[in-house]
Amino acid sequence: MKNFLYTVLLFVVGIYAIYEQSxxxxxxxxxxxxxxxxxxxxxxxxxxxxxxxxxxNTEDEQ
Incomplete structure:
Protein backbone atom coordinates (compact mmCIF):
# COMPACT_ATOMS: atom_id res chain seq x y z
CA MET A 1 0.00 0.00 0.00
CA LYS A 2 2.86 2.34 0.84
CA ASN A 3 4.50 1.76 -2.55
CA PHE A 4 1.23 2.61 -4.25
CA LEU A 5 1.03 5.93 -2.39
CA TYR A 6 4.63 6.75 -3.35
CA THR A 7 3.85 5.91 -6.97
CA VAL A 8 0.79 8.16 -7.00
CA LEU A 9 2.78 10.95 -5.36
CA LEU A 10 5.52 10.59 -7.97
CA PHE A 11 3.04 10.84 -10.84
CA VAL A 12 1.33 13.88 -9.35
CA VAL A 13 4.61 15.67 -8.67
CA GLY A 14 5.95 14.76 -12.11
CA ILE A 15 2.86 16.03 -13.90
CA TYR A 16 2.87 19.25 -11.87
CA ALA A 17 6.57 19.80 -12.60
CA ILE A 18 5.96 19.38 -16.32
CA TYR A 19 3.03 21.81 -16.11
CA GLU A 20 5.11 24.34 -14.19
CA GLN A 21 7.96 24.03 -16.68
CA SER A 22 5.63 24.81 -19.58
CA ASN A 57 24.15 -14.65 -4.29
CA THR A 58 21.64 -16.33 -1.96
CA GLU A 59 21.08 -19.17 -4.44
CA ASP A 60 24.85 -19.74 -4.76
CA GLU A 61 25.30 -19.91 -0.96
CA GLN A 62 22.69 -22.67 -0.54
Whole structure:
Protein backbone atom coordinates (compact mmCIF):
# COMPACT_ATOMS: atom_id res chain seq x y z
CA MET A 1 0.00 0.00 0.00
CA LYS A 2 2.86 2.34 0.84
CA ASN A 3 4.50 1.76 -2.55
CA PHE A 4 1.23 2.61 -4.25
CA LEU A 5 1.03 5.93 -2.39
CA TYR A 6 4.63 6.75 -3.35
CA THR A 7 3.85 5.91 -6.97
CA VAL A 8 0.79 8.16 -7.00
CA LEU A 9 2.78 10.95 -5.36
CA LEU A 10 5.52 10.59 -7.97
CA PHE A 11 3.04 10.84 -10.84
CA VAL A 12 1.33 13.88 -9.35
CA VAL A 13 4.61 15.67 -8.67
CA GLY A 14 5.95 14.76 -12.11
CA ILE A 15 2.86 16.03 -13.90
CA TYR A 16 2.87 19.25 -11.87
CA ALA A 17 6.57 19.80 -12.60
CA ILE A 18 5.96 19.38 -16.32
CA TYR A 19 3.03 21.81 -16.11
CA GLU A 20 5.11 24.34 -14.19
CA GLN A 21 7.96 24.03 -16.68
CA SER A 22 5.63 24.81 -19.58
CA UNK A 23 4.89 28.27 -18.18
CA UNK A 24 6.73 31.26 -19.62
CA UNK A 25 8.21 32.06 -16.18
CA UNK A 26 8.43 28.84 -14.13
CA UNK A 27 9.00 29.26 -10.41
CA UNK A 28 12.45 27.85 -9.66
CA UNK A 29 11.59 27.02 -6.04
CA UNK A 30 8.58 24.94 -7.10
CA UNK A 31 10.69 23.18 -9.72
CA UNK A 32 13.43 22.43 -7.18
CA UNK A 33 10.90 21.16 -4.64
CA UNK A 34 9.20 18.95 -7.22
CA UNK A 35 12.57 17.52 -8.26
CA UNK A 36 13.54 16.84 -4.65
CA UNK A 37 10.23 15.10 -3.88
CA UNK A 38 10.51 13.09 -7.09
CA UNK A 39 14.06 11.94 -6.32
CA UNK A 40 13.26 10.98 -2.71
CA UNK A 41 10.15 9.07 -3.79
CA UNK A 42 12.04 7.25 -6.52
CA UNK A 43 14.76 6.34 -4.03
CA UNK A 44 12.25 4.92 -1.57
CA UNK A 45 10.51 2.85 -4.24
CA UNK A 46 13.77 1.52 -5.64
CA UNK A 47 14.88 0.40 -2.16
CA UNK A 48 11.87 -1.92 -1.97
CA UNK A 49 12.79 -3.77 -5.18
CA UNK A 50 15.28 -6.59 -4.58
CA UNK A 51 18.41 -6.72 -6.69
CA UNK A 52 19.07 -9.57 -9.13
CA UNK A 53 22.58 -9.92 -7.74
CA UNK A 54 21.26 -10.45 -4.20
CA UNK A 55 18.99 -13.23 -5.45
CA UNK A 56 21.85 -14.92 -7.32
CA ASN A 57 24.15 -14.65 -4.29
CA THR A 58 21.64 -16.33 -1.96
CA GLU A 59 21.08 -19.17 -4.44
CA ASP A 60 24.85 -19.74 -4.76
CA GLU A 61 25.30 -19.91 -0.96
CA GLN A 62 22.69 -22.67 -0.54
Missing amino acids: KSEPNKFIMFGALAIFMVGLYRISNKIPSKQDKE
